[in-house]
Amino acid sequence: MIIPHRELSPEALQGVIEDFVTRDGTDYGESETPLDKKAAQVRAELDRGRYVIVYDIELDTIGIVPKEQLLDGALKDD
Numbered sequence: 001m002i003i004p005h006r007e008l009s010p011e012a013l014q015g016v017i018e019d020f021v022t023r024d025g026t027d028y029g030e031s032e033t034p035l036d037k038k039a040a041q042v043r044a045e046l047d048r049g050r051y052v053i054v055y056d057i058e059l060d061t062i063g064i065v066p067k068e069q070l071l072d073g074a075l076k077d078d
Helices: 010-021 035-048 067-071
Strands: 051-056 061-066
Touching: 010 035, 010 061, 035 051, 051 067, 061 067
Parallel strands: none
Antiparallel strands: 051 061
């Protein structure tokens, strides 16, 4: 299920973004990028519509994925 990021409270959105950027495998290059800069980059991608927030009802998990993954059929809007 897609969760429109603009419908989340600022605190909830920040929590989802911070959880996403602090997961393993989300580092962006050779040098360490500060958390606030990573979060701002993800927020910008959400605002542009390039990323979306998805909630998996069965697993009770929430995440952020590139919108193109949805278009490729990797995920679907329940």
